[in-house]
Amino acid sequence: MILNISKIMKIPDATMKLSFEENINFIESKAEKIKLVSPIKFKGELISDGKMLYLNGDVNTVLELHCDRCTKPVPTSLSIRIEEKFGSYENDEEEIHIISGNEIDLTPILINAILLNIPMKVVCSEECKGICPQCGKNLNEDTCDCKEEVVDSRFAVLRTLFDSSK
């Protein structure tokens, strides 16, 4: 979303109310491409103090993440509060987005806020049994005998040791 800020830029206390949606299908993090299953919604305001602009508001969207145990897609809602500053020159003490001309582009700021707030791990359900590390079966849909075999073979080893010590 590109905003023309010429009407509020130089006017102290001028406020621009913002409420918009952006349709973006994917965002890219370093590791992966993440699907968005709902538009990015933003509601907030941009306030001028005559020199700087202050953006605050809430970013909402729904990402399609994947279950950490079984890899099934998990729609994950995010709601993020953002506060950003815009100015015409950099400042070492705080992060300021540089304004060039009469426009600022909010899209990269919203995407960055989402990328910084992606949960590390999601699960499709707390009861998700995951995938068998041995045969690869999804244990929510199917059962396998792998676990028992592991336990059995351990018992077998113990039994052999026990028997040989007699």
Ligand SMILES: [Zn+2]
């Ligand atoms: Zn799962």
Ligand SMILES: [Zn+2]
């Ligand atoms: Zn298995």
